[in-house]
Amino acid sequence: MNYGTIKKRDIANGPGVRVSLFVSGCTHHCPGCFNADTWDFDYGTPFTAETEQEILELMSPDFICGLSLLGGEPMEPQNQAVLLPFLQRLKQIYPQKTVWCYSGYTLEELQGESRARCEHTDEMLSLIDVLVDGRFILARKDIRLRFRGSANQRLIDLNKTRQTGEITLWDD
DSSP: OEEEEEEEEESSSSSSEEEEEEEOOOSOOOTTOTTGGGGSTTOSEEOOHHHHHHHHHHTOSTTEEEEEEESSOTTSHHHHHHHHHHHHHHHHHOTTSEEEEEESSOHHHHHSSSTTOOTTHHHHHHTOSEEEESOOOGGGBOTTSSSOSBTTOEEEEHHHHHHHSSOOBOOO
């Protein structure tokens, strides 16, 4: 897996100060995408053990609330294969910090029949606290929305969703 960038102190992609990893590779190709460079799976820099360690060190200060995964598309199967062991390690070291994941796939697509669903999906979803789901739709773009780009996208509190069995939206 490659990644486009790591934002060391990000306040735009989830609550508080976060570390954000922008992975490469996306098959959605949403018109108006703010990060179209990352559609190419070969874009950017290889995600290595050194990259993983750098992110874990960036996560160590108490003021860092968590990690946000963006792209590209973190839920592309080849990206899940790399991200899953990284998230397992991150959650072991920082169980109190949240993981947000931005995906063009809806939760229903990730849980049902879709090209994104693979042997890693269920466990990866179990390590994500908030899923911002749905493709970016230019006609529904709204810059007033918090932590998302278009009105169709949902901020799903996966912890509460797992508890209740019903999709529960995140509300700080």
